[in-house]
Amino acid sequence: MAECVKVCTQNFGKGAQDIEVYKKLGGYANISERLFNMSQFELIDYVQRSNLRGRGGAGFPTGMKWSFVPRNSGKPVYIVVNADEGEGGTFKDHFLMLEDPHRLIEGLIIAAWALGSRAAYIYCRGEFLPCIESINKALNQAYAAGYLGENIMGTKFCFDIFVHRGAGAYICGEETALINSLEGQKGQPRLKPPFPAVSGAWKSPTCVNNVETIMALPWILQHDPSEYAKMGTPRAGGTKVFCISGDVKNPGVYEAPLGTPMMTMINEYAGGVVGGKLKAVLPGGSSCAPLTAEEAAVATMDYECLASMKTMFGSGAMIVINDTHNMVDLLNCLGNFYSHESCGQCTPCREGTGLLHRMLNLIVEGKGHDGDVELMQSLCGGFGGVTICPLSISLGGPVSSYTAKFRADFDEYIAKNPDHAKPRVQETYRPGIFW
Amino acid sequence: MREHIQGAVQFVSNNRLKFDRPAQPIEALPDPGQTFGYVNKEVPQPSPKEVLAKLETPEIKERCADLLSRYPVGQGALLEVLWLVQGVFGWVPREGIRWAAKVCGCAPAHALGVATFYTMYNHAPKGKFLLQFCRNISCTIKGAPALIAHVEKSLNIKTGETTPDGLFTLLQVECLGSCGNGPMMLVNDDFATDVENDQLVMKPGTTLTEESIARILKWCYAHEDNVPKHDVLGGIVKGHGGHPGAPGATAKPQVADYAPPSPVLNVKAEADENGATLTWKGAPEFTKIVVEKKNGSKWDVVGEPGVKDKAFVDAAGKVGDVYRMIATSGERTAKPSNEAVTTQKPAPVEEAK
Ligand SMILES: Cc1cc2nc3c(=O)[nH]c(=O)nc-3n(C[C@H](O)[C@H](O)[C@H](O)COP(=O)(O)O)c2cc1C
Ligand code: SF4
Numbered sequence: 176m177a178e179c180v181k182v183c184t185q186n187f188g189k190g191a192q193d194i195e196v197y198k199k200l201g202g203y204a205n206i207s208e209r210l211f212n213m214s215q216f217e218l219i220d221y222v223q224r225s226n227l228r229g230r231g232g233a234g235f236p237t238g239m240k241w242s243f244v245p246r247n248s249g250k251p252v253y254i255v256v257n258a259d260e261g262e263g264g265t266f267k268d269h270f271l272m273l274e275d276p277h278r279l280i281e282g283l284i285i286a287a288w289a290l291g292s293r294a295a296y297i298y299c300r301g302e303f304l305p306c307i308e309s310i311n312k313a314l315n316q317a318y319a320a321g322y323l324g325e326n327i328m329g330t331k332f333c334f335d336i337f338v339h340r341g342a343g344a345y346i347c348g349e350e351t352a353l354i355n356s357l358e359g360q361k362g363q364p365r366l367k368p369p370f371p372a373v374s375g376a377w378k379s380p381t382c383v384n385n386v387e388t389i390m391a392l393p394w395i396l397q398h399d400p401s402e403y404a405k406m407g408t409p410r411a412g413g414t415k416v417f418c419i420s421g422d423v424k425n426p427g428v429y430e431a432p433l434g435t436p437m438m439t440m441i442n443e444y445a446g447g448v449v450g451g452k453l454k455a456v457l458p459g460g461s462s463c464a465p466l467t468a469e470e471a472a473v474a475t476m477d478y479e480c481l482a483s484m485k486t487m488f489g490s491g492a493m494i495v496i497n498d499t500h501n502m503v504d505l506l507n508c509l510g511n512f513y514s515h516e517s518c519g520q521c522t523p524c525r526e527g528t529g530l531l532h533r534m535l536n537l538i539v540e541g542k543g544h545d546g547d548v549e550l551m552q553s554l555c556g557g558f559g560g561v562t563i564c565p566l567s568i569s570l571g572g573p574v575s576s577y578t579a580k581f582r583a584d585f586d587e588y589i590a591k592n593p594d595h596a597k598p599r600v601q602e603t604y605r606p607g608i609f610w
Numbered sequence: 611m612r613e614h615i616q617g618a619v620q621f622v623s624n625n626r627l628k629f630d631r632p633a634q635p636i637e638a639l640p641d642p643g644q645t646f647g648y649v650n651k652e653v654p655q656p657s658p659k660e661v662l663a664k665l666e667t668p669e670i671k672e673r674c675a676d677l678l679s680r681y682p683v684g685q686g687a688l689l690e691v692l693w694l695v696q697g698v699f700g701w702v703p704r705e706g707i708r709w710a711a712k713v714c715g716c717a718p719a720h721a722l723g724v725a726t727f728y729t730m731y732n733h734a735p736k737g738k739f740l741l742q743f744c745r746n747i748s749c750t751i752k753g754a755p756a757l758i759a760h761v762e763k764s765l766n767i768k769t770g771e772t773t774p775d776g777l778f779t780l781l782q783v784e785c786l787g788s789c790g791n792g793p794m795m796l797v798n799d800d801f802a803t804d805v806e807n808d809q810l811v812m813k814p815g816t817t818l819t820e821e822s823i824a825r826i827l828k829w830c831y832a833h834e835d836n837v838p839k840h841d842v843l844g845g846i847v848k849g850h851g852g853h854p855g856a857p858g859a860t861a862k863p864q865v866a867d868y869a870p871p872s873p874v875l876n877v878k879a880e881a882d883e884n885g886a887t888l889t890w891k892g893a894p895e896f897t898k899i900v901v902e903k904k905n906g907s908k909w910d911v912v913g914e915p916g917v918k919d920k921a922f923v924d925a926a927g928k929v930g931d932v933y934r935m936i937a938t939s940g941e942r943t944a945k946p947s948n949e950a951v952t953t954q955k956p957a958p959v960e961e962a963k
């Protein structure tokens with residue numbers, strides 16, 4: 176395994192939760208040395224040239240997103256850190272915030288300077304109380320050291336960071352739902368446009384960025400953006416914190432350049448597949464299409480390659496599955512998950528995810544019928560473009576691809592029903608209350 | 611999430627509407643006890659007086675004031691104030707929700723809607739130790755279902771239930787964001803895969819096993835009378851002045867000119883028979899741009915392109931001339947751009963037909 180530059184995880188295990196240690200490791204040097212001489216425009220250009228793309232899932236170029244935020248609109252500009260990590264298989268933000276909270280704070284100061292933001296909110300999911308404690312401790316130290324507050328280090332610049340504890344809703348990871356939740360409402364996504372960059376929290380320009388995106392900024396400013404862009408692929412620069420979980424010897428978070436081959440990640444970083452032969456890999460969290468072992472052998476971990484294989488890079492969360500598992504059981508987990516987390520605004524999503532969930536449950540219980548798979552596939556076809564947010568597709572996509580790639584697993588389960596050849600009685604899969 | 615709708619529909623159909631079709635038992639989706647205490651279940655509520663006595667203390671008042679100062683609109687603090695209520699009672703009684711609504715200046719119905727939307731607010735008292743097991747995909751791969759069944763058996767309760775001694779409540783939840791250590795559980799607010807030095811720990815490379823669960827349960831029994839308690843909002847941050855304009859905040863708004871004014875970036879000059887063509891990258895806030903050409907040790911102004919223009923042509927320009935651009939935004943003039951040395955424009959490549 177080639178030694179790679181560590182951008183976000185360089186301080187892991189070094190006790191960088193303490194500001195003195197963090198400063199000794201080179202932290203906050205940007206703030207005292209470079210940042211205050213730069214204009215907003217130069218800084219945004221800097222980030223654009225680094226080719227940094229959002230690490231939260233959508234992979235939108237960060238510099239471009241920032242350039243959409245209107246300056247001098249007369250309204251305050253908010254930065255909201257998306258720390259509502261809830262996607263199955265993703266756990267990088269959890270450890271990034273636990274191990275290196277000051278890097279997040281330093282990154283936020285840089286982002287605030289670029290956007291002219293006065294207040295930033297870290298929206299942390301409710302389950303991550305240890306992370307919130309770690310950040311709050313770091314915030315207290317940063318305030319005491321004068322990196323936050325009014326007239327930071329003698330400049331005219333004022334900036335505050337607040338932590339907002341969420342209360343358990345995966346959908347609040349979607350940026351507009353996150354903003355609703357920050358405003359003290361139900362976490363239901365909003366229709367776009369207007370996009371948050373123009374009209375987000377309290378109708379003001381709002382920039383929502385993932386924890387890892389923000390934490391890459393101090394390194395980029397410290398080095399040259401071209402050095403960051405050099406790592407990675409031509410269209411997406413830098414390194415990525417991958418989370419590898421499932422059937423591997425050493426699951427965990429590993430930082431590697433974008434474009435690393437998938438099998439290198441699995442065999443060299445995570446110590447190889449255990450418990451059986453490789454059956455499938457989910458490359459980007461629970462809502463992406465799985466790759467079979469043959470596809471995984473040729474895949475590289477970057478946005479373009481995975482998109483060309485009809486799956487997605489997502490949050491870089493690789494879930495490795497060996498051949499002792501039946502894919503229907505795993506899809507059933509996702510059915511549970513997405514139908515429970517649907518916010519209930521859009522009928523196709525609320526009903527559709529519930530129906531898929533119910534049908535998967537029946538199949539797993541041994542009550543499947545011939546034709547169920549086709550029925551589920553036709554249901555998934557009804558999600559595209561008709562819902563407010565992509566959550567419905569996050570289940571629809573996996574259902575279509577699991578059924579297409581692992582049809583034998585479904586047939587195996589359906590064959591357990593002695594009456595599987597008989598047509599299904601409709602009542603058995605009606606959810607009941609919504610009909 | 612969808613429970614708040616299910617609950618409402620069930621409530622309506624139980625109590626209000628009479629459908630002309632025969633009454634049917636309403637079948638909820640099979641969802642083993644994820645949310646604790648459904649909206650439509652009758653839960654004995656403490657008296658309003660009792661609730662207010664516990665909530666209206668100087669300490670909580672101070673924290674509420676701090677929370678309210680952070681958001682431009684009071685309602686922003688609603689989730690956090692509900693957390694304070696849950697911190698006092700371990701769950702959110704109806705009167706507590708009403709109180710939170712009053713603190714944040716929103717309608718009680720809105721606060722109830724919010725409190726029932728998010729799954730982490732409990733609407734009924736729970737055991738001293740809330741055990742939440744992840745049942746999502748990574749943990750399932752690593753054997754979560756068997757482990758949950760094992761815990762159900764050893765505590766002799768089902769998911770969603772509380773042990774008769776009031777110690778444990780068992781829930782199954784979605785991904786806890788620690789899949790690398792999966793199967794994963796939360797004991798109240800702590801991620802736990804084992805016990806070490808009398809503390810719950812989640813160390814890299816460790817996962818829950820039947821043995822480590824036995825150790826964790828033993829730890830719980832040992833701490834029955836002094837359950838370790840975290841601050842619900844992870845501690846207090848001192849030093850901030852709040853959000854400008856919020857009640858109680860001392861913060862001033864950001865001034866527009868805190869940073870140096872934006873210069874023109876990335877100026878390039880290329881010459882052909884028509885003169886030198888300049889391209890550059892400009893900021894949206896520019897109000898004036900001036901192009902200058904080097905003349906010995908001086909700079910001569912050669913033109914003033916529009917702020918929205920994409921290119922500028924100096925008809926007298928030739929290869930080797932040096933240009934720079936100076937931008938003004940409002941009252942402030944920025945430092946000069948990079949100095950661009952004019953190069954020969956490459957001949958347009960003939961496309962092979
Ligand atoms: C259903 C859904 C859930 C999401 N969950 C998360 C999440 O947990 N964390 C995250 O950073 N982004 C999440 N996103 C992506 C955000 O909407 C958004 O794209 C991201 O926060 C932008 O930040 P970035 O540009 O830094 O990636 C989610 C999106 C959707 C549609
Ligand atoms: S698609 Fe689903 S989760 Fe997204 S807004 Fe619609 S109902 Fe809510």
Ligand code: FES
Pocket residue numbers: 263264265744745746747748749750784785786787788789792793794
């Ligand atoms: S899947 Fe269990 S913690 Fe993520």
